[in-house]
Amino acid sequence: MQYSSDFVSEMGCFSADLKKISFFITTTMLGITDLKTGQTIEIEGEPYIVAWNQFSKTARQGGVMKTKLRNLLTGNVMEKTFQGSDKIEKADVNFRRAQFLYATGDTYEFMDQETFETVSLSKEVLGESAGFLLDGMTCDLQYFNDQPINIQLPPKMTFQVVEAEPGVQGDRSQGGTKSAKIETGMNIQVPLFVSKGDKVVLNTETGEYVERAKN
Numbered sequence: 001m002q003y004s005s006d007f008v009s010e011m012g013c014f015s016a017d018l019k020k021i022s023f024f025i026t027t028t029m030l031g032i033t034d035l036k037t038g039q040t041i042e043i044e045g046e047p048y049i050v051a052w053n054q055f056s057k058t059a060r061q062g063g064v065m066k067t068k069l070r071n072l073l074t075g076n077v078m079e080k081t082f083q084g085s086d087k088i089e090k091a092d093v094n095f096r097r098a099q100f101l102y103a104t105g106d107t108y109e110f111m112d113q114e115t116f117e118t119v120s121l122s123k124e125v126l127g128e129s130a131g132f133l134l135d136g137m138t139c140d141l142q143y144f145n146d147q148p149i150n151i152q153l154p155p156k157m158t159f160q161v162v163e164a165e166p167g168v169q170g171d172r173s174q175g176g177t178k179s180a181k182i183e184t185g186m187n188i189q190v191p192l193f194v195s196k197g198d199k200v201v202l203n204t205e206t207g208e209y210v211e212r213a214k215n
Helices: 005-026 123-132
Strands: 040-043 046-058 062-071 077-083 088-090 093-104 107-112 118-122 138-144 147-152 156-164 177-182 187-191 199-203 209-212
Touching: 040 088, 107 123, 107 138, 107 147, 118 123, 118 147, 123 147, 187 199, 187 209
Parallel strands: none
Antiparallel strands: 040 046, 046 062, 062 077, 093 107, 093 138, 107 118, 138 147, 156 177, 156 199, 177 187, 199 209
16 A cells, blocks of 8 residues: 555654654653752763752853762763753662672672562672672662662661771870771771771761761
């Protein structure tokens, strides 16, 4: 069956319109005032999280949002300024609970607790987070467009010190630090009074010592 050129042209326009409608239905667009710390956005096909934001307004330029964005795939941070009329695509990022099973070389195995599927992530992808992983612990698997890309740890975690120089008694306000090793094998800096066998609370974002854990 043959169709007229006018009919084919109309069907082509209809198909293009459907694609546009589908894009707006499945894509959430944000304004600059939505760019709060923790918001995830997509730029050129890659997911970013807003690590810092500052809104300002001038009579000449209108609203301006300055941000620092961390790439969820690479960990790199960039600064970007958005103007008042800008529309930003919200990233399709979600989290699922998972259990860390074990590591083989530079590959870390997790079990998605929703699907019970095993997910493998490399040490390169995990970055500093790999140093906080304990066998059997639970964490959040981070997905972008339904693909696992990283994990999210609790902001603070407690670990036992397995190696450290002898503790120093006396004034705890002194600012000196020393190297110590926690049970995962990661080296950290701790105050001079911390000893082998102590449990310490660490900031998983920075790797810094927070306090000695309370018994």
